[in-house]
Amino acid sequence: MTMEASAFPGWEPKILAFCCQYCAYSAADMAGSMRLEYPTEVEIVLIPCTGRFDVILALRAFEKGADGVFAAGCLEGNCHFLDGNIRARKRVNFLKAELKSVGYEPERIEMFNLSASQGPRFAEIARDFTQNIVGLGPSPAKKL
Amino acid sequence: MTKELKTKSHLEKVLSLGHFAVTGELGPPRHAKASDVEDKVSHLLGNVDSVNITDNQTAVVRMSSLSASVLAQRKGLEANMQMVCRDRNRIAMQSDILGAAALGINNLLILSGDHQSFGDHPQAKNVYDLDSINLIRTLKNMRDEGRLMSGQELPEDGRPRLFIGAAYNPFADPEDYRVIRAAKKVKAGADFMQSQCIYDMDRFRNFMSRAVDMGLTEKTYFLAGVTPLKSLGMAKYMKNNVPGITMPDFYIERLKGVPKDKQAEEGIKIACEQIEEFKEMKGISGVHLMLVEWEHMVPVIVKAAKLIPRPNV
Amino acid sequence: MIIAERKPIDEIKTFVKGKEKILLVACRGCVTVCNAGGTKEAGILASLLRLDAAKEGVPLKVDELTLERQCDPEYIFELSPSMGEKYDAILSMACSIGPQFIASAYPNEKVYPVLNTCFLGGALAHGVWAERCQACGNCIIHKFGGLCPISRCSKSLLNGPCGGSAGGKCEVSKEIDCVWQLIVEKVTSDGTMDEFLSLELVKDWRTSRDGGPRKIAREELLK
Incomplete structure (x- = not known):
């Protein structure tokens, strides 16, 4: 699916989704098999738990041209490794502040929580997040 | 309690003759105008035996306590010059002690001092080379042994003959330790001690009975600190915001019970009731009236509390 | 150990301004343990500085290197091979001893401290440090x-x-x-x-x- 025409002709957002194998990754799978539409710009990276989601991974993604990054983990209280998703949220909040400090919109990084059975929710997250990134435009690294 | 006089202090004389002493408090101005000090002195003269001159209280820059003390004494009011440990090292402290004595100061009151983070120069570096107990002992050694901390001898007629004051706070924590800390100050050489503002009379009575039992009041004159409540707002502020002050709810309730324009009057009434109790309380030798920036009320309160006329000794 | 924290990014940016090639030198000592100036923190800072430069459209090459310690000359001299790179600035991520030792070993280099050295202390919990000495x-x-x-x-x-x-x-x-x-x-x-x-x-x-x-x-x- 292509997003509606943006204010930046020729630009298509690049979005990276770090998905926990126990929930978001399965949900994305389900969204696919249910033939639910979500933006093709969202590239999924499988991680064993959002506890593995690292600040550096996200920063490198931005350096390499990502316009938005999100981590998607289990519902709070349901982490397979107890608190990987809680830690991930803290890292995301840390990253928001760090990105802001160098002039990047904090909304380019988000954390979501969902369960493996929420295929439609995954599609919705992917659509909404992409929509927000389209609203923000290309990453400041690429604007010039 | 009769003692051989250690100094020329008027306050010491009043206390040693067994009079119920009254001391006041004066905050020097935040500028160099001497008349400000003199105006405040005019409210206190004849109403107190001597007046504490604060040393950059709450860590706000003010005219130095030594200068304001000299100004007060020129107007005929004896000063209890305060000295805090925050701003001077042992060199400056001893030097200022010698200078104060040379300028005719008779009473020196030693305090730790409010941390500079409370004041108008929170960026300042603090000193705290000596703490208050160390400084009390230092002064006592200078006066009685004729020695500086270094061991340097002072000639007999060049010793600082100062009546040594200290503070005690029964309302700070840990509660049980407060009387022990007061005992340390007595042991270090405090001749008189003034308390933090007293509102929690139960806790104060308890403290004093322990101080009396330990024999502290035999060695040192204990004065009770009184600050009349100006308003309900002030009472609430003190309850919630001033570390080391406890405010019983019944005073707050009592002030709530009177109209706003009568609260100051009620506050004075409360203070007078306290003073009446202090007059009878074992181990208490006087009161210390802290009416900072409310000095003009001192004549009112000493009259209401029947503390005047002051003894002419 | 020595507890430090990274300076505000705006201050670090002033060190980097106008420079095209810089070296971030991390330290594996105290500042790694207190998560202020180790390999990982150098990686984060390098990335942030590159993102900032990309946003501004200015060229900036940021190299990263971690030394065992920066309070011993024997480790400081491990920087010597890198000195051929002619860096416009060297940013030390050690406590303030590191940048001082680097500056003294390589007097021709412009050396900057990335961290504020705060106190001697220990960890009360993961992520919480308090002064003890x-x-x-x-x-x-x-x-x-x-x-x-x-x-x-x-x-x-x-x-x-x-x-x-x-x-x-x-x-x-x-x-x-x-x-x-x-x-x-x-x-x-x-x-x-x-x-x-x-x-x-x-x-x-x-x-x-x-x-x-x-x-x-x-x-x-x-x-």
Whole structure:
């Protein structure tokens, strides 16, 4: 699916989704098999738990041209490794502040929580997040 | 309690003759105008035996306590010059002690001092080379042994003959330790001690009975600190915001019970009731009236509390 | 250990301004343990600086290197091979000893401190560090129930607590425990109060910074 025409002709957002194998990754799978539409710009990276989601991974993604990054983990209280998703949220909040400090919109990084059975929710997250990134435009690294 | 006089202090004389002493408090101005000090002195003269001159209280820059003390004494009011440990090292402290004595100061009151983070120069570096107990002992050694901390001898007629004051706070924590800390100050050489503002009379009575039992009041004159409540707002502020002050709810309730324009009057009434109790309380030798920036009320309160006329000794 | 934290990014940006090629030197010592200046933190900072440069449209090459320590010349000299790269600036991520040693070893280089060196302390929990020592040069904690009044009392009182101690907290901030409350509790529970009260301590500050910059030289270790 292509997003509606943006204010930046020729630009298509690049979005990276770090998905926990126990929930978001399965949900994305389900969204696919249910033939639910979500933006093709969202590239999924499988991680064993959002506890593995690292600040550096996200920063490198931005350096390499990502316009938005999100981590998607289990519902709070349901982490397979107890608190990987809680830690991930803290890292995301840390990253928001760090990105802001160098002039990047904090909304380019988000954390979501969902369960493996929420295929439609995954599609919705992917659509909404992409929509927000389209609203923000290309990453400041690429604007010039 | 009769003692051989250690100094020329008027306050010491009043206390040693067994009079119920009254001391006041004066905050020097935040500028160099001497008349400000003199105006405040005019409210206190004849109403107190001597007046504490604060040393950059709450860590706000003010005219130095030594200068304001000299100004007060020129107007005929004896000063209890305060000295805090925050701003001077042992060199400056001893030097200022010698200078104060040379300028005719008779009473020196030693305090730790409010941390500079409370004041108008929170960026300042603090000193705290000596703490208050160390400084009390230092002064006592200078006066009685004729020695500086270094061991340097002072000639007999060049010793600082100062009546040594200290503070005690029964309302700070840990509660049980407060009387022990007061005992340390007595042991270090405090001749008189003034308390933090007293509102929690139960806790104060308890403290004093322990101080009396330990024999502290035999060695040192204990004065009770009184600050009349100006308003309900002030009472609430003190309850919630001033570390080391406890405010019983019944005073707050009592002030709530009177109209706003009568609260100051009620506050004075409360203070007078306290003073009446202090007059009878074992181990208490006087009161210390802290009416900072409310000095003009001192004549009112000493009259209401029947503390005047002051003894002419 | 030495506890440090990264300077605000805006200040670091002023170090980098106008430079095209910089070297970030991380340290594997204290600042790795307190998550301020290790390999990982260097990676994060390098990335942020590159993102910032990309946003501004200015060229910036950021290299990263981690030394075992930056408080020993033998490790500092591991930088020598990199010096051929002609960096416009070297940013040390060690405590302030690191940038000083680098600047002294390579006098022609522009060296900047990335961290603010804060205090000597330890971790109370993961992510929380607190001051425990002021390096006064004459340890007396055994006289205070194992607690340090010099570093932990806001006024470094040897005869505390002052009149500002309330509810176990310091007058300076409710975030600060009154160490004198803790000392009194400790000597009370130990039953050593009498011994404690007999102490008459006056601090001799000569062993502290007040005696001038300090140095220790041990003959048996010198070559």
